[in-house]
Amino acid sequence: MSRKPLAALAAVTLGLAAGQATADEIRVGVVAPFSGPFALYGTQFRQAIEAWQATHGTRAGDHEISFVYKDSGGVNPDLARSLSQELVIRDRVDVLAGYVFTPNALSVAQLATQSETPVVIFNAATSAINAESPFFLRTSYTLPQVSAPLADWAYAQGIRSVVTTVADYGPGIDAETAFSEAFTARGGAVTDTIRMPLSTTDFAPFLQSVRATGPEAVFVFLPGGPPTFAYAKAYAENGLKEAGITFLGTAETEESNLQALGDGALGLHTAYHYSAAHDSDANRAFLAAVEGLGDDAAPVNWASVGAWDGADLIYRMVEAAGADGRAAIEAALGAEWESPRGPVRMDPESRTLVQNVYIREVTRNPQTGLLENAETGIIATVGDLGWKD
Amino acid sequence: MTLLLNIALDGIAYGMILFLVAVGLSVTMGLMRVVNLAHGGFALMGGALAHWAGADLGLGFWPALACAILGTVALALPLERLVYRRIYGFGELQQVLATIGLTFIVIAAVNRWQGSALLPVPLPETLSRTVDLGFRTLPAHRIAVILCGLGVILGLWLLLDRTRFGIRLRAAVDNRAIASAHGIVTDRIYMATFGLGAALAALGGVLGAELLPVDAYYPLRYMVLFLMVVAVGGMGSVTGSFAAALGLGITETAARYLVPDMATFAFYGIVILVLALRPQGLMGRIA
Numbered sequence: 001m002s003r004k005p006l007a008a009l010a011a012v013t014l015g016l017a018a019g020q021a022t023a024d025e026i027r028v029g030v031v032a033p034f035s036g037p038f039a040l041y042g043t044q045f046r047q048a049i050e051a052w053q054a055t056h057g058t059r060a061g062d063h064e065i066s067f068v069y070k071d072s073g074g075v076n077p078d079l080a081r082s083l084s085q086e087l088v089i090r091d092r093v094d095v096l097a098g099y100v101f102t103p104n105a106l107s108v109a110q111l112a113t114q115s116e117t118p119v120v121i122f123n124a125a126t127s128a129i130n131a132e133s134p135f136f137l138r139t140s141y142t143l144p145q146v147s148a149p150l151a152d153w154a155y156a157q158g159i160r161s162v163v164t165t166v167a168d169y170g171p172g173i174d175a176e177t178a179f180s181e182a183f184t185a186r187g188g189a190v191t192d193t194i195r196m197p198l199s200t201t202d203f204a205p206f207l208q209s210v211r212a213t214g215p216e217a218v219f220v221f222l223p224g225g226p227p228t229f230a231y232a233k234a235y236a237e238n239g240l241k242e243a244g245i246t247f248l249g250t251a252e253t254e255e256s257n258l259q260a261l262g263d264g265a266l267g268l269h270t271a272y273h274y275s276a277a278h279d280s281d282a283n284r285a286f287l288a289a290v291e292g293l294g295d296d297a298a299p300v301n302w303a304s305v306g307a308w309d310g311a312d313l314i315y316r317m318v319e320a321a322g323a324d325g326r327a328a329i330e331a332a333l334g335a336e337w338e339s340p341r342g343p344v345r346m347d348p349e350s351r352t353l354v355q356n357v358y359i360r361e362v363t364r365n366p367q368t369g370l371l372e373n374a375e376t377g378i379i380a381t382v383g384d385l386g387w388k389d
Numbered sequence: 390m391t392l393l394l395n396i397a398l399d400g401i402a403y404g405m406i407l408f409l410v411a412v413g414l415s416v417t418m419g420l421m422r423v424v425n426l427a428h429g430g431f432a433l434m435g436g437a438l439a440h441w442a443g444a445d446l447g448l449g450f451w452p453a454l455a456c457a458i459l460g461t462v463a464l465a466l467p468l469e470r471l472v473y474r475r476i477y478g479f480g481e482l483q484q485v486l487a488t489i490g491l492t493f494i495v496i497a498a499v500n501r502w503q504g505s506a507l508l509p510v511p512l513p514e515t516l517s518r519t520v521d522l523g524f525r526t527l528p529a530h531r532i533a534v535i536l537c538g539l540g541v542i543l544g545l546w547l548l549l550d551r552t553r554f555g556i557r558l559r560a561a562v563d564n565r566a567i568a569s570a571h572g573i574v575t576d577r578i579y580m581a582t583f584g585l586g587a588a589l590a591a592l593g594g595v596l597g598a599e600l601l602p603v604d605a606y607y608p609l610r611y612m613v614l615f616l617m618v619v620a621v622g623g624m625g626s627v628t629g630s631f632a633a634a635l636g637l638g639i640t641e642t643a644a645r646y647l648v649p650d651m652a653t654f655a656f657y658g659i660v661i662l663v664l665a666l667r668p669q670g671l672m673g674r675i676a
Binding site: 037039168196197200209230233237257262299 | 391392395396399402403406500504505506507508509511519525526527528530599600601602604605606610641642645646649650652653
């Protein structure tokens with residue numbers, strides 16, 4: 001029912017956008033949570049963008065770039081869509097960016113396609129999103145991209161039996177599937193698959209069950225914050241480490257809550273695309289730029305680097321194509337650069353970054369005394385392994 | 390056999406944490422009959438103060454816990470005098486609205502002060518080690534929580550059923566005007582009881598933090614949990630809350646062991662069943 005007016009509006013916007021192509025100010029609308037329980041994402045996005053502009057200036061080629069921020073709260077596709085529409089139509093932005101949650105990103109697919117506005121997704125990590133619009137680009141990662149290499153690594157370490165424990169919701173089940181498929185394809189056995197209620201914070205029963213089964217490793221996927229904190233504690237307290245059951249995770253040891261995990265986190269293994277402890281000049285420059293923002297700088301984690309690389313990509317697109325959406329996408333596909341996470345390339349097919357996945361272990365940095373994800377090796381350089389066209 | 394022991398042990402530990410985080414509400418909402426949705430706010434104050442005392446002031450766990458309880462009471466007493474004294478006279482819906490508003494203020498204040506990340510309270514060595522029970526290990530912290538929960542229920546029973554203060558409180562709650570006419574200073578009784586509720590909230594917030602981690606959104610995340618324990622236990626009965634917390638804790642833990650996918654259903658199923666059969670709760674005094 002709403003399609004016709006939207007198409008009409010999109011047509012009007014197209015006219016406006018075309019009229020703007022010669023103007024030298026390019027506006028980017030960032031839709032992310034800036035209030036509520038997930039406000040940290042918004043803060044990290046904004047700080048990464050401010051840090052990028054502080055070090056790279058506000059000009060890309062002949063164009064001046066400015067960012068507009070809109071607060072989408074939590075998982076709220078209707079609000080995300082109406083804010084994005086408002087940005088395109090009223091604020092006349094040429095690029096949309098941000099989007100923490102999958103439903104929020106999906107809600108703007110039609111808008112992006114009809115108004116030919118490139119959307120640079122900084123976070124939302126479900127593979128299927130990018131199939132919904134050719135104007136979607138993603139500078140984060142996808143769950144299969146990190147889960148499957150972790151399974152390969154575990155097998156290479158001699159681990160043959162694994163129990164998977166995931167939160168019982170979409171991303172958890174995706175992670176379970178990706179891990180199990182890769183692990184059994186190698187010849188390993190997934191002896192039990194436990195799906196834990198999303199709101200749970202008492203993991204002792206699940207981990208005692210795992211312990212009773214006696215696998216060589218336990219794979220875990222949980223949303224960040226309290227559940228992850230409680231799981232890592234329960235893993236240490238229920239003696240799984242002593243029983244020789246290796247912890248295999250992905251984002252569980254992310255930097256914004258890592259210090260809170262304490263010594264119980266030491267030795268946890270995760271496979272992921274970004275660690276703030278990554279040893280490279282690009283990463284040091286990135287960290288220094290964020291720290292340069294002052295005392296209010298939030299901890300840097302994958303969300304920050306997604307926004308930083310997003311800004312990098314937007315600058316490339318604007319420099320090459322200005323306000324022309326189609327040309328901007330063309331310019332983005334195949335782009336390669338050195339990110340704080342390592343070398344990356346925008347895969348022309350899945351429009352997600354091809355990047356290194358690192359195996360990391362939580363250790364205490366002898367100099368700062370803080371916990372960090374020490375990268376012990378690159379286990380794969382992969383694109384979106386979950387991509388199905 | 391081991392499975393049964395596991396269920397009993399983890400269930401009691403989880404139930405006792407539920408009791409500790411909800412007992413403060415059982416005092417303010419159950420005994421004083423004010424629909425205090427800001428209970429989680431006081432628990433959050435306690436957790437945030439303990440985190441601040443431990444991380445920023447460098448105090449140990451026990452001084453930080455004392456600081457959290459005293460600090461929360463110091464904030465709660467003026468609030469009682471200025472805000473709650475008016476709320477007591479409101480209808481139930483107005484009480485809900487007023488106290489939820491207070492919760493949002495506490496959330497915003499803590500968010501502003503400490504940010505939205507987790508606010509951990511580091512445990513001392515004596516509590517963070519694990520105790521070997523032969524068939525499995527158990528964190529010393531859980532044992533401490535079980536003992537503490539038993540101490541709280543015993544202390545409250547003595548205070549409410551066996552002291553003059555308890556008699557006065559029950560009299561003041563049942564009929565304030567007549568209690569007042571008998572020379573009971575009801576304002577002071579209410580203030581002291583409210584302070585007790587806030588102190589218990591802070592205690593629960595800090596001791597429960599291992600299982601229910603504290604962050605700025607703590608009050609909203611666990612509000613339903615607190616309310617269910619008190620509702621199932623029955624308004625006005627601390628012993629009821631105790632029985633409800635243990636019962637719910639053991640049920641959910643058993644479900645987590647036996648049918649992990651269904652654990653949440655089991656928990657809410659029991660709540661619905663109990664409230665359908667006994668709308669006044671397990672040991673409710675008010676019909």
